[in-house]
Amino acid sequence: MMNSLYRDKENFLKYLDAIRGYSPLTIRSYNDSIDTMLRESEIEISEGKVRINLMPLRLKIASLKSKSISCKLSAIRSFVKYLRLEGKDVELRGDESIKIPKTLPKPIAHEHILHALEHAEPTAKLAIILLYTLGLRISELTHLRLKEIDQGWCRIHGKGSKERDVPILKNIAELIGEYQLHSPSVEYVFELQGEKLSENSLRYIITKAFAKVGLKVTPHQLRHTYATELLNNGARIADVSELLGHASMATTQIYTKLGNAIKMDHYRKSHPLCNNVEDSQC
Known part of the structure; x- marks a missing residue:
């Protein structure tokens, strides 16, 4: 049985x-x-x-x-x-749920990303840029098709076969074109010998590029950074939620908490009465 x-x-x-x-x-x-x-x-x-x-x-x-x-x-x-x-x-x-401590995403400083890009190989460089400017999951990057990048928009195939359109800047689309001149592919942006690069392969290429400059960064942190940068610079949370492909706006709310945490950290470091005092005092 x-x-x-x-x-x-x-x-x-x-x-x-x-x-x-x-x-x-x-x-x-x-x-x-x-x-x-x-x-x-x-x-x-x-x-x-x-x-x-x-x-x-x-x-x-x-x-x-x-x-x-x-x-x-x-x-x-x-x-x-x-x-x-x-x-x-x-x-x-016996399937009762257990409580999981909430953890904030860990975005990467913009200058750290630029530093990694300076030393990255072509495939790693393009992969990092696409994750950072499109807010993709690594699985979505793997399935990114050339034919679905057109006229300033990119069709993304997300979780549960859901699709969404994300804007792509002209210079980023041009980078893809330049990459294709040296590493031509048939269907997907990232291929090797006619086969789509796997998630694990892309993940390894990206983490290796950051490790080269002494940083431990995951592909998903680049997605976190994309969301954080948009919200910190005035983007509406509803728009960011749609761009990320979140099923619920509640999932996107965590990035607003992150923004508040960063603001509080800056406040403690900047205000004269908050220097060298305990958190409970300030």
């Missing part, structure tokens, strides 16, 4: 790929989480009903970080929801 759940898992992963448009990296994470659930949980199947007790699993992963545990539980809940939509009677126990 357990074999049927493994078959259901394979069908679920195909659904995430073909219907939801999830990235290979995300699908692999879901696969690992569900495999762990099937292996470590107490599962009883009788009279057409599936009973899953996650408590043994939670004891097994208790030493992990809160965010890792939450991600695993989220993947399992999604799988169970899929099973129910497929008409299966599933009872899930």
Whole structure:
């Protein structure tokens, strides 16, 4: 009977790929989480009903970080929801959520990005510029097609097969054209020997470019920086939310908190009564 759940898992992963448009990296994470659930949980199947007790699993992963545990539980809940939509009677126990401490995004100083660009190889240079000026996820950069960059706009294929149009400056589009002269591709902006560059390949190229100048920077931090710069320079939060492809404006709100944190830090460093005093005093 357990074999049927493994078959259901394979069908679920195909659904995430073909219907939801999830990235290979995300699908692999879901696969690992569900495999762990099937292996470590107490599962009883009788009279057409599936009973899953996650408590043994939670004891097994208790030493992990809160965010890792939450991600695993989220993947399992999604799988169970899929099973129910497929008409299966599933009872899930021990899936209570855990609190995750909120962390602010970590943008990169503009001058640090410029410094990295000065020393970056052509592929890394263009990838960094596109992430920084379009606010893309690394998965979106991987799927960026040449034919979808036209007349000052760029069509982005985001999470869950959602599409959005993002403005692209003329000089940035020209950089893509110049890159194509030396590294021509057929369909995607970034290809190697006729094949689209993978997320992991682009991620490695970008992090290596920053490491060359002594900085530890992830591609997603460039997306954070894009959002932060727009908001700090007067862009409307509704517009930024749409440009980022956020499903809810509440997700974008975190960047306004970041802006307030930066302003408070500048205030403490600049005001004469705030120099060399504790935070509680100022």
